Amino acid sequence: MTDALTIALDAMGGDLGPEAVLGAAVATLERDPHARLLLVGREEVLSGARERHAGRFGDRLGFVAASEVVAMDESPREALRRKKDSSLRVAVDLVKRGEAAACVSAGNTGALMATAKFVLKTLPGVDRPAILAPVPTVTGFTWMLDLGANVTCDAENLLQFAAMGSVVAADLGGIEAPRVGLLNVGEEDIKGNDTVREAARLIGASGLNYIGFVEGNDIFGGEVDVVVTDGFTGNIALKTMEGLARMIAGQLREEFSCTGLRRLQALAALPALRALRQRLDPRRYNGASLVGLNGIVVKSHGSADATAFANAIRVALEEARKGVPVHISRMLENQKTSCTHV
C-alpha cells in the first residue's frame, strides 16, 4: 500500500445521488489495486455503504462524515459561507490537509470552484483557475478550457489557460508538444476582438506550441490538442455540443423505432449503432479538471451514473500520479522567466 493514492469522493453531489458514487467507488477499487477512496457524506448514507462494502476492501475504502449537502441550485457564495460541514467542503478540506491527493464531486459546479479557490488557493502565477475537459475529435481528444469558471477573461488569463491546458494534454494525453489553438471567429490574424488578438500575441511568444486561431468546427478535426477560450464562449460551445449530440441520438432512436419494420432493421444495424454509441458515449470522458488550484479537484457531470463517475475518479488518480499542479507551477514559472519582457 506504499504507493496507494487516496481520493476523496463527495458522495452527496450529482443528480443520481450516493448510489452512483458508491457504484463508481466499488468499480474503481476492483480495477485499481493502488487506489484508496474516502466516501464523504451523511452518516446514514455512509453506514449503509460501510455495511455492504467495508469488509471487502479493508482500509482501501474509508468513510468521512459530513452533515450538510450543497444543493445543485444553491448560490456558490452562500454554500461557501454557510455550509462548512457539507460533503463538498469536507472533500476539498481533505485535499487541503493532505489526507487525500485529489477530490471528485458531481455537485454544484460554482460552489465547488468557489470552495476550492477559497480552501486550496490558486497556484503562484495563476490569476484565475479554469475548468478544463476533454472533447472527442475524429482522432481522439482535444482539451478545452475555460468551460465556464470565468465569464470575462483578459489576454493574460487566456495565456495562462494555454499553459495549463498544455500541461494537462501532455500529462493525461501523453502528447509531447500539445498544439494550442485560440478559439475565434476566423483564422486570419485580423479576426476577433482585441482580447483574442492580444492573447494570440502573448501565446505566440510564450514558447508553447501555438498553432494560431481555430474556429468552432476545428475543435473536432484532430488538428489541435488544446482549445483556449473564455468561460462564456467555452461554456456555451460545450453545452451546444451536448444539446446537439442528444438531439441527434434521439432522432436516430426515433427513426429506428417509428415502425415495426424499422425496428427489425435496427436489429440488423445494432452492432454498428452500438459501436457508434460507444464512440460518442460522454461517460467515457466524464471528468472536468479544475486547473490552476493548489490541489487536484475533478468535477463529474451532474447526471453522471456509476460508469461516468468512475471515469472522473480515473482522471483524478491520473492527475495525482502525474503531479499536474506541480507541472503547472513549473510551466508558469518558466514562462515568467522567459517572457518577462513580452
Place this chain on the structure above:
Amino acid sequence: MTDALTIALDAMGGDLGPEAVLGAAVATLERDPHARLLLVGREEVLSGARERHAGRFGDRLGFVAASEVVAMDESPREALRRKKDSSLRVAVDLVKRGEAAACVSAGNTGALMATAKFVLKTLPGVDRPAILAPVPTVTGFTWMLDLGANVTCDAENLLQFAAMGSVVAADLGGIEAPRVGLLNVGEEDIKGNDTVREAARLIGASGLNYIGFVEGNDIFGGEVDVVVTDGFTGNIALKTMEGLARMIAGQLREEFSCTGLRRLQALAALPALRALRQRLDPRRYNGASLVGLNGIVVKSHGSADATAFANAIRVALEEARKGVPVHISRMLENQKTSCTHV
C-alpha cells in the same frame, strides 16, 4: 407577371461556382411561377447560361454582367473599396436601385455584409445589422442571431437583435409571439456578464415575448424560437454545431462500412439512415439573413450545392413577400415609442 418578385443572384460566389447557382435558379423557376431571377456574373459565365436556358424561361431569367469577382478570403474593406464591378456588389446595387427585391450570394460573408451596409444602409433604429439563420431543433427550428457580424455587442445591440429575430420568426416561421431567449452560461438572473444582464433587463421591458436566459443545450430543445447572442459567441456556437454534426455523420458512415457484414447491415438500416440524414440535412435550411439593412440580402453557405442554394433563394423570396425590412422598421419604431424611459 404582375406579382412576380425579382431576386438577384451572385453567380460567382461560393466554393462550387456558377453551376450550383445556375442549377438552383433553374429549380426555382420551375417550381415558383412568380419568381424572376437575375444572374449576375462574368460575361463568359452568363453567355453559357443564356444559351442553355434563356429560351425556356423568357424574361423570368435575366442576366447582368459584372466583370470582377470577390475572392472568398479577400479583405471586406479591400473588396468594398476596389471591386466596384464585382458580382457581389452589382447584385446588392440591383436591390438598392429597386431592380431586385432581394439578393442572394454564397460569396465572402464579410464582404457581403460590408457592401450591403455601405450600399443599402441600415434601417432607422438599427445600430448594427446582424446575421440570422434557422437552426434545427427537436420540434422545428429556432432563429439564432448574431452569427458573426459583430464580435462585440452592447446590451442595446442585443435588444435590437431580439426585435429583428422576432420579426423573422414571425414572418418566416409563422410563429405568433416568438419566444425570445438570451444565450448565457446559466439560467439564473445573476449568471453571465454585465452586458447580458443589462440586455435581459432591456428585452424583458421591451414587450417582446422574452422567456429569459437559455443555455447552449436549450438551442435544440424546441422551447425557444429566437436565440439572441453576440456575433463572437454565436459564430463559435454555429461552427461548433457544424463540426460536431459532420464528425457524427462521418463516424456513422465509418461504423457502417468497416466490414463487409456491416455494409450489409447498413443496407437494412438504409431507410432509417436516409430519413435521419434528411432531417439533419443542412441544405434544407441553408440561407442566412443579413437583417437590419434597408433591403433584403441572403447569404448562402459557401459550400452550398444547387439544392442548398435554391433554399437560400426561397428564403429571399419569402422575406420579400412578407416585407421583413418594413416589419423590422415598424417593430423598432414601436419599441422606441413604448420604451423611451426604460
